[in-house]
Amino acid sequence: MAAINTVLGPLAPEKLGVTLMHEHIIWGAAGWYADSTVAPFDREAAIKSSLKVMKELKTYGLQTFVDATANDTGRDADLLKEVSEKSGVNIVCSTGLYTEAEGASPYFRLRTQASDATSEICEMFVKEITKGIGATKVRAGVIKVATGQGRISPYEEMVLRAAARAQKETGVPIITHTEAGTMGPEQADLLISEGASPGRIMIGHMCGSADLKYHISVLEKGVYIAFDRIGLEVIHPDTVRKACLTGLISIGYAGRIMLSHDSMVKMLGRSVEEAIALVLPNWVPTHIFKNIIPALREAGVSDEKIRLMMVENPRRLFAG
Ligand SMILES: [Zn+2]
Numbered sequence: 001m002a003a004i005n006t007v008l009g010p011l012a013p014e015k016l017g018v019t020l021m022h023e024h025i026i027w028g029a030a031g032w033y034a035d036s037t038v039a040p041f042d043r044e045a046a047i048k049s050s051l052k053v054m055k056e057l058k059t060y061g062l063q064t065f066v067d068a069t070a071n072d073t074g075r076d077a078d079l080l081k082e083v084s085e086k087s088g089v090n091i092v093c094s095t096g097l098y099t100e101a102e103g104a105s106p107y108f109r110l111r112t113q114a115s116d117a118t119s120e121i122c123e124m125f126v127k128e129i130t131k132g133i134g135a136t137k138v139r140a141g142v143i144k145v146a147t148g149q150g151r152i153s154p155y156e157e158m159v160l161r162a163a164a165r166a167q168k169e170t171g172v173p174i175i176t177h178t179e180a181g182t183m184g185p186e187q188a189d190l191l192i193s194e195g196a197s198p199g200r201i202m203i204g205h206m207c208g209s210a211d212l213k214y215h216i217s218v219l220e221k222g223v224y225i226a227f228d229r230i231g232l233e234v235i236h237p238d239t240v241r242k243a244c245l246t247g248l249i250s251i252g253y254a255g256r257i258m259l260s261h262d263s264m265v266k267m268l269g270r271s272v273e274e275a276i277a278l279v280l281p282n283w284v285p286t287h288i289f290k291n292i293i294p295a296l297r298e299a300g301v302s303d304e305k306i307r308l309m310m311v312e313n314p315r316r317l318f319a320g
Helices: 043-059 077-087 106-111 117-130 154-170 184-193 212-219 238-250 273-279 287-298 303-319
Strands: 004-006 009-011 018-027 062-067 090-096 142-146 174-177 201-203 224-227 257-259 264-267
Touching: 004 090, 018 043, 018 077, 018 257, 018 303, 043 062, 043 077, 043 264, 077 090, 090 117, 090 154, 106 117, 106 154, 117 154, 142 154, 154 174, 154 184, 184 201, 184 212, 212 224, 212 238, 224 238, 238 257, 238 287, 257 303, 264 273, 287 303
Parallel strands: 018 062, 018 264, 062 090, 090 142, 142 174, 174 201, 201 224, 224 257
Antiparallel strands: 004 009
16 A cells, blocks of 8 residues: 555655554444433534643654544544644544444344345445545545454454455555454454455554463464553553563564554543543553653663654554
8 A cells, every 4th residue: 555544635654653553532332322312422522632632642752643443433534534633643543343242243243144244344444445434535544353352253253354355455454452362363363364464464452461472472473463552551550561562572573563552532421531540540642652661761672662663563564
């Protein structure tokens, strides 16, 4: 692919710069809209909060924000476009579907009874990448897929196969959600077997596992891995993540790892931001810049390796 689809149009991979590969501006657990009488979406407030976050991120040199929100968890291409226009940060919007258990899986599961739903999902991904999302004209720049804990369900397998086929047609990277540090090697095998290119796959949420054998088994597939829930310390304390990261970097894997938080500026539905801020004070998209990069430097990681993880690897993932 010559250019990256951002919400404001094509961007040359060299212009990506410092990139967070998996964050969310807004995110809603599937079904949030069922509660929207009590908790309606306040678009203006969401944009205001997002602009505040983007302004702070820019002070750390951030240039590109990949919004990994899948179609069934509140993706809003128009909102991302407005935030990008007003903030000056490149935003990449996803096309994709979340896990069977936590996404809106009934529709495409039902479609399997009427037709070849894998082809229908692939058609939808390709159209959102090449023509645009709905009436917005915003083209998706990554394909987001997800699997549940300890198992890839038939529904999730269908979505992963559709994603691999859509990548073959469009060249767009696939980024994944793994649950609780499971199914990374299986995701990589499935995507590659369906024709996806290992160099255009980022297996996500790998920092849900502290097992170095597991990390290496995924890296050996030739894909990128992401430590992209940094600051989400209910899963693992960041000390464990830093230990795994410095270990993998020390044996030569800095060229294959990306860092992000999976943070959410605004969760759809009833407000939870204040409660989250109390319990997870580091689960914010500036945490890597404020705390993790300095800690990696302290542990002897060079600026060149930090640049690989924050700039070069995202660029290569998009450029292929
Ligand atoms: Zn996410």
